[in-house]
Amino acid sequence: MWEIGGRQFSSRLLLGTAGYPSPEALRDSIRRSGAEIVTVSLRRQSGAEGGRFWEIIRSCGVSVLPNTAGCRSAEEAILTARLARELFGTSWIKLETVGDEYTLQPDPFALVEAARVLCNEGFEVFPYMTEDPVVAERLIAAGCRILMPWGSPIGSGRGILNAAALRTLRIRYPGIRLLVDAGIGAPSHAARAMELGFDGVLLNTAVSKSRDPESMAEAFALAVRAGRAGYEAGLLEPRDFARPSTPVIGTPFWHVGAPS
């Protein structure tokens, strides 16, 4: 079990709910992933359509993490967060403030400003950020207990592009919950994030756009558990030289000098 946002969970895999081929695929992927937290959004809809997606999510019995996806200013993100709290009955918010249309990376200035306002209003902010340690420091100063740096741009499937920076965040902030969010493309990427000591992984596209989302969801569940188990067991430090694993003493047919 682990704690995040004041609550205890078993799974360290958080799953996004966008882009699945069918509602059934979404529901079954959530189940096969073992995820206990899923991300959702708020969008304009007609009165007749609004309930179906929400009923599916409710039937899964998971906790929701609403996002402010698409918001391009602190004002928009703050309003969306307040609406999300009203709609979903949670103070959790995945805070996103788009700063670049190509990379979809956050505007760090709007991100920190919105985080400060929302933390002051009692929100539990899950800020989506790059790996910038200065932004991390500002977000923590604003009241964040959780940071969610990217592995690589949303939906890119590039995995972890700057492991050194993520490792620095882990070393620098042992008491902050760290989740890799965005860019995860393969189960090995998720395992890598966990091996770095991160507390969890949030991903969406790698599962929803897989040929077999349900099976991919299970693959990611296994990868997250494997990575975490490896981290807790103690990973071998990489080195440039070889060291034999088999004992040298007693090696047969070993002569000092040439044989006579």
Place this chain on the structure above:
Amino acid sequence: MKLFINGQGREICGIRTLEDLLARLGYEGSHFAVAVNRACVHRHEFGETVLAEGDAIEILSPMQGG
């Protein structure tokens, strides 16, 4: 009166409050949240939120998201 509902201008007659508007538009239950002029309106305030000409109303529902 003319209102902007989810970005679209519409002429709506015979309504006074936000609660009236939501009923007219067919919103039932609790699976939506509302902002009027970029301010969140709490559910218990729907009946006392009086709408005016040109008000911008956003009615948002749960949707897929990453």
